[in-house]
Amino acid sequence: MSDLLDIRNLKKSFGALKATDDVSLTLRAGEIHALIGPNGAGKSTLIKQIAGGLRSDAGSVHFAGRDVTPLSTVARARAGLGRTFQISSLAMEYTVLQNVLLGALGQDGGVMRFFRPIMARNDLRDRAMTALTRVGLESHAAKRTADLSHGQRRQLEVAVALTLSPKVFLMDEPMAGLGASGSQRMTGFLDGLRSEAPILLVEHDMDAVFALADRISVLVYGRVIATGTADEIKADPAVREAYLGEEEEA
Numbered sequence: 001m002s003d004l005l006d007i008r009n010l011k012k013s014f015g016a017l018k019a020t021d022d023v024s025l026t027l028r029a030g031e032i033h034a035l036i037g038p039n040g041a042g043k044s045t046l047i048k049q050i051a052g053g054l055r056s057d058a059g060s061v062h063f064a065g066r067d068v069t070p071l072s073t074v075a076r077a078r079a080g081l082g083r084t085f086q087i088s089s090l091a092m093e094y095t096v097l098q099n100v101l102l103g104a105l106g107q108d109g110g111v112m113r114f115f116r117p118i119m120a121r122n123d124l125r126d127r128a129m130t131a132l133t134r135v136g137l138e139s140h141a142a143k144r145t146a147d148l149s150h151g152q153r154r155q156l157e158v159a160v161a162l163t164l165s166p167k168v169f170l171m172d173e174p175m176a177g178l179g180a181s182g183s184q185r186m187t188g189f190l191d192g193l194r195s196e197a198p199i200l201l202v203e204h205d206m207d208a209v210f211a212l213a214d215r216i217s218v219l220v221y222g223r224v225i226a227t228g229t230a231d232e233i234k235a236d237p238a239v240r241e242a243y244l245g246e247e248e249e250a
């Protein structure tokens with residue numbers, strides 16, 4: 001299998017704190033690779049370094065065979081490196097459909113397009129409605145985003161990312177704040193999504209991680225201490241001591 005994403009020796013320090021410390025990992029076509037670890041292990045920092053929002057102190061990001069390390073977030077997104085948008089980036093006073101349309105414009109680019117009557121663009125509307133249907137939000141298209149529940153906003157973030165047809169998804173805790181049924185639904189959705197674009201998935205919901213992940217990497221104090229299948233990770237003594245064990249005892 002080919003590596004779509006190849007992260008090599010990434011480092012990022014905040015003062016004396018090594019948030020990520022020589023992290024290397026790969027994402028292959030068709031897989032979900034989960035990144036787990038205790039709070040503060042450096043998972044979000046790593047996702048930001050890969051997406052381009054945070055400049056690395058050292059290391060490189062190769063995407064589809066190309067070194068994208070010098071590229072901005074926008075250039076990486078245009079190249080097909082899709083990150084689920086932060087909820088804070090949703091425009092709360094706009095409708096759900098408008099938020100997806102704004103996301104879809106990212107692919108077509110060009111600030112001038114914002115001045116065109118985007119609601120009349122049937123191609124964009126269709127793409128946006130398809131994305132909303134896929135995440136189960138089609139009946140909420142005309143609602144104000146501010147009126148959505150937290151879980152629905154999470155689904156909307158995924159819909160926005162979908163409209164850009166990324167070649168790879170970087171997802172930072174897509175299950176956070178979803179109830180049990182919401183998590184189950186999102187798990188089923190991500191399961192189907194991997195054949196379209198592989199997913200690097202940061203997630204605390206271990207049921208979802210063990211159900212979905214082809215491979216799991218465990219990050220502790222900024223370092224990857226193990227990478228393997230769910231069974232290998234569950235059986236790994238270092239992982240049990242550093243991470244899983246503490247949950248079992250809790």
Ligand SMILES: Nc1ncnc2c1ncn2[C@@H]1O[C@H](COP(=O)(O)OP(=O)(O)OP(=O)(O)O)[C@@H](O)[C@H]1O
Pocket residue numbers: 014017019037038039040041042043044045046
């Ligand atoms: N901008 C920043 N300035 C200073 N320290 C930071 C900054 N961002 C993150 N950190 C620190 O870097 C470490 C790693 O944080 P990070 O958010 O990447 O961890 P995480 O594994 O995503 O945690 P969580 O599971 O709680 O989301 C933490 O100690 C955090 O306090």
